[in-house]
Amino acid sequence: MERRNFTKTVHSKEYEQKRFKNPFFESQEEKQKKSFKFLIIGLVLMLIAVPIILLFGGLFELKNNSVNGLTTIPQAEVETEINQHLATKWLNIIPKTHKWFTRPNVLRESLQNKYNFENISVKIEGDELKVEVEERISSxxxxxxxxxxxxxxxxxxxxxxxxxxxxxxxxxxxxxxxxxxxxxxxxxxxxxxxxxxxxxxxxxxxxxxxxxxxxxxxxxxxxxxxxxxxxxxxxxxxxxxxxxxxxxxxxxxxxxxxxxxxxxxxxxxxxxxxxxxxxxxxxxxxxxxxxxxxxxxxxxx
CATH class of the missing domain: 3.40.50 (Rossmann fold)
Incomplete structure (x- = not known):
């Protein structure tokens, strides 16, 4: 009677069940899991980095401001008002020198309340904040x-x-x-x-x-x-x-x-x-x- 090799039979079944693997080589499934993990980490880092770059990277920062049309009010007086507005921060976090948070309408209303101009416009062109005014005639x-x-x-x-x-x-x-x-x-x-x-x-x-x-x-x-x-x-x-x-x-x-x-x-x-x-x-x-x-x-x- 032929003697059965039980060890060979066990190893054969383990092989069929794919329980054997080389520790120096990753399986396809592990590669996919690791790739997915890196993808998630990358997306999270991107979601954090992109807003920081957009908000604080200087890409959308105002570089200059100008005032035109003044006749009696000193230029420095109005520029001080503008700089004080830009020096504040939205939610105490984001500086108003950022174009998205400059809020020209708020600045326009503030200047109008103080100087009561005949006409005033506040707009952003490129990286410059432009204020155009027309003073009332004083007689x-x-x-x-x-x-x-x-x-x-x-x-x-x-x-x-x-x-x-x-x-x-x-x-x-x-x-x-x-x-x-x-x-x-x-x-x-x-x-x-x-x-x-x-x-x-x-x-x-x-x-x-x-x-x-x-x-x-x-x-x-x-x-x-x-x-x-x-x-x-x-x-x-x-x-x-x-x-x-x-x-x-x-x-x-x-x-x-x-x-x-x-x-x-x-x-x-x-x-x-x-x-x-x-x-x-x-x-x-x-x-x-x-x-x-x-x-x-x-x-x-």
């Missing part, structure tokens, strides 16, 4: 509650004066002189030397964008101021009882005051004033005020 100044403001032709306050500008106005009025660095004084364009200044005697607090005199009164005052200068009268300051009141008093360097109606006919009132100046030519130094508000009734003291 009048408003003095109230210890502050000085610029008015537009509609009688609305469009911005508060800068310290350098206040110093110039106070110097004209002979008031308290503010200490301002020489370099700051040089950065402000020269103010119109004949800019009419209106003082609110009620000292009411005003807001940017608020109307303090009507457009009609604003236009009349500018016309009246020009006519006074043509008559060789130097206005110092115009005084109004409170906002929206049309009656004004102008104090002159000649020593007398002139009271006029901001809603009245300027040509008629100037004609009355001229006749008084001619009639009292030799006695003007004795006059305290001339009141031409009531058409045919002129009051002199």
């Amino acid at each position: 009048l100044a408003w003095k109230s509650a210890g502050n000085l403001y610029f008015l537009d032709l509609d009688g609305k306050i469009f911005r508060e004066m800068l310290p350098q500008e206040r110093a110039k106005i106070n110097e004209r009025l002979g008031g308290k002189i503010e200490l301002v660095a020489p370099e700051d004084m040089q950065s402000v364009p020269i103010l119109q030397p004949t800019l009419p200044i209106i003082q609110d005697m009620s000292e009411q607090v005003v807001e940017i964008g608020g109307e303090v005199i009507s457009p009609v009164t604003s236009e009349a005052l500018i016309s009246f101021d020009k006519n006074l200068r043509s008559l060789h009268i130097d206005p110092v300051i115009y005084q109004v009882e409170r906002p929206h009141k049309p009656w004004l008093r102008v104090k002159t360097r000649q020593g007398y005051d002139i009271l006029f109606d901001g809603l009245g006919d300027m040509n008629v009132q100037i004609a009355y004033l001229n006749s008084i100046l001619i009639e009292y030519k030799e006695k003007l130094s004795e006059i305290s005020y001339i009141d031409i508000r009531f058409e045919n009734h002129i009051y002199i003291k």
Whole structure:
């Protein structure tokens, strides 16, 4: 009887079950598992690295900013506001110098609230933040509650004066002189030397964008101021009882005051004033005020 080789039979079955393998060679299944593992790790690293590169790698960072269109507001003043906006971080993580998080509309609103421009646009072109502005035309100044403001032709306050500008106005009025660095004084364009200044005697607090005199009164005052200068009268300051009141008093360097109606006919009132100046030519130094508000009734003291 033939003797059976049980060892051979066991090894044969193990071979058929693929239980034998060379430790120096990986199976196809293990290779696939390892490749899949590396793929997952690679994807995770990519998901982490790509946002970091996009957000902090400088590819989308603003390199420069510019401001165009300023006429009276110092360039450095507006640039400081822009830089302060860009210095903040979105969620305290991502700098706003990144184009995706600059938020031009927020910056535009901030600048508009402070300076009340006639027009303003804030846009990103390439790696530059561009701010284009158009200032409101200032023909009048408003003095109230210890502050000085610029008015537009509609009688609305469009911005508060800068310290350098206040110093110039106070110097004209002979008031308290503010200490301002020489370099700051040089950065402000020269103010119109004949800019009419209106003082609110009620000292009411005003807001940017608020109307303090009507457009009609604003236009009349500018016309009246020009006519006074043509008559060789130097206005110092115009005084109004409170906002929206049309009656004004102008104090002159000649020593007398002139009271006029901001809603009245300027040509008629100037004609009355001229006749008084001619009639009292030799006695003007004795006059305290001339009141031409009531058409045919002129009051002199």
